[in-house]
Amino acid sequence: MSESAEDKTEDPTAQKLKKARDDGQVARSMELPAAVIVIGSFAVLMVTGGWVITRLSAVFAQGFVFDRQLIEKPLLLPAHFGEHLVSAFMLVMPVILFTMVAAVIASGLTGGYLFSLGAVMPKGSKLNLISGLKRIFGTHALVELGKAILKFVLVSTVLWWSLMANMDSLVRIGQMGLEPALDAAGKMVLQSGLWVALSLAVIAMIDVPWQKHSFTKRMRMTKQEVKDEYKQMEGNPEIKAQIRRRQREMANSRMMDRVKDADVVITNPEHFAVALEYDPTGDGAPIMVAKGSDHMAALIRAEAKNHGIHIFEAAPLARAIYFTTEVERQVPEDLYHAVAQVIAYVFSLEAASPLNPPRPRPEVTVPPSMLFSPDGKRDPAPGATA
Numbered sequence: 001m002s003e004s005a006e007d008k009t010e011d012p013t014a015q016k017l018k019k020a021r022d023d024g025q026v027a028r029s030m031e032l033p034a035a036v037i038v039i040g041s042f043a044v045l046m047v048t049g050g051w052v053i054t055r056l057s058a059v060f061a062q063g064f065v066f067d068r069q070l071i072e073k074p075l076l077l078p079a080h081f082g083e084h085l086v087s088a089f090m091l092v093m094p095v096i097l098f099t100m101v102a103a104v105i106a107s108g109l110t111g112g113y114l115f116s117l118g119a120v121m122p123k124g125s126k127l128n129l130i131s132g133l134k135r136i137f138g139t140h141a142l143v144e145l146g147k148a149i150l151k152f153v154l155v156s157t158v159l160w161w162s163l164m165a166n167m168d169s170l171v172r173i174g175q176m177g178l179e180p181a182l183d184a185a186g187k188m189v190l191q192s193g194l195w196v197a198l199s200l201a202v203i204a205m206i207d208v209p210w211q212k213h214s215f216t217k218r219m220r221m222t223k224q225e226v227k228d229e230y231k232q233m234e235g236n237p238e239i240k241a242q243i244r245r246r247q248r249e250m251a252n253s254r255m256m257d258r259v260k261d262a263d264v265v266i267t268n269p270e271h272f273a274v275a276l277e278y279d280p281t282g283d284g285a286p287i288m289v290a291k292g293s294d295h296m297a298a299l300i301r302a303e304a305k306n307h308g309i310h311i312f313e314a315a316p317l318a319r320a321i322y323f324t325t326e327v328e329r330q331v332p333e334d335l336y337h338a339v340a341q342v343i344a345y346v347f348s349l350e351a352a353s354p355l356n357p358p359r360p361r362p363e364v365t366v367p368p369s370m371l372f373s374p375d376g377k378r379d380p381a382p383g384a385t386a
Contacts (some may be wrong), residue, residue: 010226012219020219026110027215031147031207033106035200040102042194044095052091059087110208143210147203154199162192252296255327258289259303264346266321269313271374273297274321275304276331278343285330286339291322310346317342320370338364 012020020026045052163170166188173181221229259265262275263286275290292300304311317338324332331339341362352358372378 007222008220010221027212029110029208029211032204035204036106038197158199255290260307265304266318268318272318273300288325316366319372323372
C-alpha cells in the first residue's frame with residue numbers, strides 16, 4: 001500500500017540525509033548565488049568601472065589607428081586587432097575572476113559543496129508521465145511561478161523608481177559634452193543595476209528558508225521507515241562496532257572523572273590499576289570507581305598523580321580486584337581484609353605528623369581463591385603477598 005505525505009511525520013534521520021546527499025539531493029537555493037554574483041559584480045564595477053571604461057576607450061581608439069605598415073600590408077590587421085582584443089580582455093579579467101570566485105563561493109552557501117554522479121545519472125522515474133505532470137503543476141512549480149512574478153514585480157518597481165529618481169540627470173545629459181555624458185550615464189546605469197541586484201537579495205532571503213523547509217519536508221519519513229532503518233543499522237556490524245566503541249569511550253570518560261574521588265589506586269604496578277573509594281563514616285565496603293589495564297592503567301595512574309591520590313603497588317591484589325569487581329561495585333568480601341590494610345595504611349599517611357608517624361607498609365595477603373594470573377586465569381599457586 002502506498003504511503004501518503006500525511007504519513008511522513010518523522011524528521012529525516014542522519015542516515016537518510018547522508019544517502020540523499022550521496023545521491024546529489026540537498027537543500028539548494030538558486031536565488032542566493034544569483035543575488036551574490038550580480039550584487040558583487042555591480043559593486044566591483046562601481047569601484048573599478050570608471051578606470052576600466054577609460055582604459056577600454058583608449059584601447060578601442062588605438063585599435064582604429066593605422067600606420068603606413070598596416071595600410072600597405074592588410075594581412076597584419078588580424079594581428080593588430082587581436083593584440084588590442086587581448087588588451088581589452090586583460091582589463092576586464094579582474095571582474096571576470098571575481099565573478100567566477102563569487103559563483104564558486106555562493107554555490108556552497110546553501111547545501112554545501114557537493115559533487116555527485118547520482119544527480120546526473122538517467123532515472124526511469126523521470127520518464128513517468130504522471131510524475132512529470134506533478135512536477136509541472138505541483139506545489140514546487142507554483143512556488144517557482146510565484147518567485148518569477150515577485151522577481152518581475154520587484155525588478156520593475158526598482159527600475160521605475162531609479163528612472164524617476166534620475167530623471168533630472170537624464171535630461172541634463174543631453175546638454176553635456178561626450179565624455180561627461182558617458183561618465184554620468186555609466187554611473188547611473190551602475191547605480192540602477194546595483195539597486196536591481198539588491199532587490200534580488202529579497203527573493204534570496206525568502207527562497208533560502210523555503211528551500212530548507214521544502215527539502216526537509218521531502219525527506220520526512222514514516223514511523224515504519226524509521227523503525228526499518230534502525231533495524232538495518234542495528235544489524236550492520238560496522239554500525240554496531242561504532243556504537244560499542246562510542247559506548248566504551250563514554251564509559252571510560254565517566255570512569256576517569258571518578259578517579260579524583262578515589263582514596264587509593266592499587267597497581268600491578270604497570271599492567272593493572274584499580275581505584276578505590278571508601279567512606280569511613282558509612283558501613284559499606286570500599287567501592288571500585290575505576291579500573292584499567294595497560295594504556296588505561298597508565299591513564300588512571302597519571303590522573304591519580306594529578307589529584308594527589310596515593311598509589312599502592314600490590315600486584316596480586318590489583319589483579320584480584322580487576323578480575324572480580326565491576327566499576328561502581330563493592331570489592332568482594334574475600335578481599336575485605338587485604339583492602340582494609342591498604343586503606344588503613346593510606347589514611348595513616350594522610351594523618352601522619354612528627355608526633356604521629358604513619359603505619360609501616362603492610363604485607364598484603366590475598367586469599368588463594370582470589371589469585372589470578374595476568375591473563376585472568378585462576379592461579380593455582382598458594383596465597384601471595386605484596
